[in-house]
Amino acid sequence: MIRRLALFAALLAATPLAAQKPLYIVNGTPCDEIVGIETDDIERIEELPADEESIARYGDKATNGVILITLKYDSPAVFEGGEPFADHIARQVKWGENEPAARVALRYTVTAEGETVAGAILESTDSRLRRRVLKALAEAPRWKPATKNGRPVESEGVLRIQLPEGKPLPGEPYIRIW
Structure with missing residues (x-):
């Protein structure tokens, strides 16, 4: 619905x-x-x-x-890392231009305390990139959590990372749909 x-x-x-x-x-x-x-x-x-x-x-x-x-909230969670969350995570991941193009998409939760917790893996084309993204996610700065009725609450998001940026995955044209 x-x-x-x-x-x-x-x-x-x-x-x-x-x-x-x-x-x-x-x-x-x-x-x-x-x-x-x-x-x-x-x-x-x-x-x-x-x-x-x-x-x-x-x-x-x-x-x-x-x-x-x-x-689910009155105000959404705000990443206080100074840039969009996906950009921050992508910058933390070491993935050279000579490495194959790879993509990871996963759900994450921002806790009421502002911590980022990884959830379900939605897509992963390379296990090395998945491990590196999960490590960067675990080390991410705290968020200002979402609020409901003036109190911090959990919220969820989806993180999508494709590296190296601008390089299509093997066998598919580069069309960014997210």
């Missing part, structure tokens, strides 16, 4: 019917777009019809219905 909603929202935004999209309310705040919301960050979705009650409560913007989205 959640993935279908995100796909539907992306398709709707790309069509001439975009003017007929519903009103999105994320954690109590009206939003024009929901495409940037990670589906794993969504706790609950509620769809309200375009009826008199919705319009009375949310105004004329609710004439096409209302989608209420509750995230």
